[in-house]
Amino acid sequence: MPDRAVLLALGSHQPAKRAAVERVAPSFWSNWRIVTLSVPSGVREQPLSDDETVLGALERARNARSAVEADFGIGLESGVAPGPLGRLYVVSWAVVVDRAGRIGVGGSERFPLPQPIAERLRAGSDLASALASVLGTEPPAGGGTVAVWSAGRRQRVDLLAGALLLALVDLEHQTGASR
Numbered sequence: 001m002p003d004r005a006v007l008l009a010l011g012s013h014q015p016a017k018r019a020a021v022e023r024v025a026p027s028f029w030s031n032w033r034i035v036t037l038s039v040p041s042g043v044r045e046q047p048l049s050d051d052e053t054v055l056g057a058l059e060r061a062r063n064a065r066s067a068v069e070a071d072f073g074i075g076l077e078s079g080v081a082p083g084p085l086g087r088l089y090v091v092s093w094a095v096v097v098d099r100a101g102r103i104g105v106g107g108s109e110r111f112p113l114p115q116p117i118a119e120r121l122r123a124g125s126d127l128a129s130a131l132a133s134v135l136g137t138e139p140p141a142g143g144g145t146v147a148v149w150s151a152g153r154r155q156r157v158d159l160l161a162g163a164l165l166l167a168l169v170d171l172e173h174q175t176g177a178s179r
Contacts, residue, residue, distance in 0.1 A: 006032040009070035011039040011060030016142045017076045020160035028168055035070070039063035046126045047079030050091055054105065057095040065097050073097040074167075076160050078144070080121055083110065088118040090127070090145050092156075094163035096171050104174065106166025108159035111149060 006029045010021055013036045025032050040063060041056035057075035065073025075095045083089040092108040113121070120130035127145055132138045137148055144156025 003031050007070040008032055008034045008072050008074055009064035009068050010034055010036045010074045011064035013038055016156040017160055019157045020164050023161045024164045035068055037064045037067055050081045053077050053079035053091055054093045057093045061095045061097040087112040088121060092159045092163050094167040096167045102171060102174050104167040104171025106163045106170060108163040
């Protein structure tokens with residue numbers, strides 16, 4: 001009799017987030033399946049700190065896991081956060097919650113935004129609008145801000161997959177299941 005598939009509940013329908021899970025999950029499980037759910041993050045549409053971005057990912061993970069009694073709930077959230085030299089940075093965080101309530105957290109690489117975009121964000125604009133007004137372009141579907149910033153050399157799924165990998169490793173170490 002085949003092993004039961006590990007059920008992963010992703011707190012979003014966004015294709016880049018689903019692609020990140022699909023990229024990383026095979027490194028942890030040979031038999032898994034994913035469900036995507038639209039669940040609240042409990043934070044602003046444009047999180048403005050690491051703490052707020054992580055909290056949004058945590059709420060998405062908890063809400064998704066409990067909605068379908070999944071083995072693991074996954075929350076992936078992007079935002080902006082203050083960083084070195086007084087600049088704003090684009091950040092992405094992943095949180096994974098298991099049935100026992102343990103929490104794994106992982107962050108992605110981050111990159112600074114130019115001052116004109118940061119000023120618009122501090123004035124209340126969202127990132128897509130700020131990019132459009134300053135650079136005259138919006139992020140390509142699924143590519144995210146990093147695709148605009150890196151001229152297509154990096155995609156949002158790359159950042160999200162890196163954060164998710166680290167969150168799952170964090171959880172693995174807590175459960176003693178690390179390889």
